[in-house]
Amino acid sequence: MGNSEMATPSRRAGIGMVACLGFGNFAIGTDMFATSALIPGISRSLNASHGSVGLAFSAYSICFAIGALVFGVASRRLPSHLTLTASMALFVFGSLVSMFATSVTILVLARAITAFGTSAYVPMAGIAALRIMPRSHHGRALGIVTAGSSLAMVLGAPLSIYIGSTRAWQTSFFFVAILGTAAIAVLLRARITAVPASVESSRSEVSVVRMAFSLPSVTTLGLSLLAMAASFGSFTYLPILLSDQNWFDAGLMSGIVAGFGLFGVAGIFVGGAMADGRKAQLAVLASLLGMTSSFLMLPFLSKTFMGTLAIAAIWGFSGWALIPVQQYRVVHLPRTDRSFAIALHSATVNAGAFIGTALGATVVDGFGVAWICLMSVLLCALALVTFFPSAAVSKPLSLSSTG
The missing domain is CATH 1.20.1250.20 (MFS general substrate transporter like domains)
Structure with a gap:
């Protein structure tokens, strides 16, 4: 065999x-x-x-x-x-x-x-x-x-x-x-x-790589790129953003990061389950809206530890939930090679992290750390704009059409 x-x-x-x-x-x-x-x-x-x-x-x-x-x-x-x-x-x-x-x-x-x-x-x-x-x-x-x-x-x-x-x-x-x-x-x-x-x-390697430049692939991966840039762009500089708050210290910052990660675990499993339940597009939209609302509210609620923790929970849940859902959408695009699609999405996530960190450094040095949340809001807005064409051109395959 x-x-x-x-x-x-x-x-x-x-x-x-x-x-x-x-x-x-x-x-x-x-x-x-x-x-x-x-x-x-x-x-x-x-x-x-x-x-x-x-x-x-x-x-x-x-x-x-x-x-x-x-x-x-x-x-x-x-x-x-x-x-x-x-x-x-x-x-x-x-x-x-x-x-x-x-x-x-x-x-x-x-x-x-x-x-x-x-x-x-x-x-x-x-x-x-x-x-x-x-x-x-x-x-x-x-x-x-x-x-x-x-x-x-x-x-x-x-x-x-x-x-x-x-x-x-x-x-x-x-x-x-x-x-x-x-x-x-x-x-x-x-x-x-x-x-x-x-x-x-x-399939030949050339045909597989060519599929990565199809409209469904480009729009879906573009959404991941923008969303990860938004998330990493603010998360990298979060300690600097919060350092002027009266409650801030290293120990409480660890609690914020832990809350971000814990709710991220919950978001991952909810996102994966929604993708399996044919609700991937709804999960993507909810995740982007959750991330956008987090960045909008962070400047106002970061004045207290509990307010910041609440933002970290929403942000962590929404941001991490997006990853398995986007992986699912990419690998189940029509005529897609799953092995290359997974790798391409992983590369996109890291490229987004690099772009977000670099943009964040430019914003922090040029305008001040207070503007970092606005940068992430704009990136999320672009991701939302990308979502609608990606949802229109990407149709999930039927159960009978896949192994």
Whole structure:
């Protein structure tokens, strides 16, 4: 029996396998969300400016976007287990190189290695989840995988930051390397090797890439790009925005981030369930409206901790809910290669994060941090404008037309 004819795991076993894929995202998310807090310590240790160290971490997003596109095409012909374990091993290696970095140049190289590992793992984890679960559970499967990242914001990143701040910044990267090694062991233990390779590899690479420039694909991905730019653009500079408030301190800021992540987990599962229930477009519209209202109300409600926490809850729920829904919409566009679609969406999310952070820096330096929320509102408005043509041109496939 060929790989493409292998039996699909039972639903219960499939959920367990998908959860193991999510643990890999937990390790990656721990690294991604903790690194910005390490910049001051790394700058002192390497005798470098905050800007140069920050640039090293910005290189991560660029390398991820490039790597996701390359691996997205290659993964169509690669078995899941090989890509998952090799990419996680590369992630661990990059974390160890970061740990022993003695200059900004080595740190940039280390972050590039880490990014290429994650750029292969994150899309393949989504692809494997789609191969494991039936189409009726694709939204929830993508939600479980994505939940690993939001849980990292609540559990993994705070612990990593604590370890790095109480000891040395190198120990934070060592902690991440341990998590990555554990993820490899979990993947092997979960028998991810039983997941068949893609059956969509009969199309040429040129035809697959050409589909990415179709109107449904461009409008759907454009929405994700703008929404992620809006979210990351404000989230990156949130501590600066709140630092003038009387209630603000590092401990309460951790509570805000934890609330953002916890409600993000809830949003992920609700978004995935709505996608499976044929309510993907409603979920997208609700998410964008929720994000827009959060940015509009943040300047007024941030005067108190509870008001800020309420905004973080709405923002986290709405922003994280959008990711599995958009993944679902992209992979179920007509005549779309799912492997490349997942990779392309992952690249788009990271490109949006980079654009939002860069735009945010321009706004903060040129106009002041108080204008950062208006920037995000305008980006959300553009995403809403993009939503209507994307909803019109993208029609979900019937259950009988997909595997």
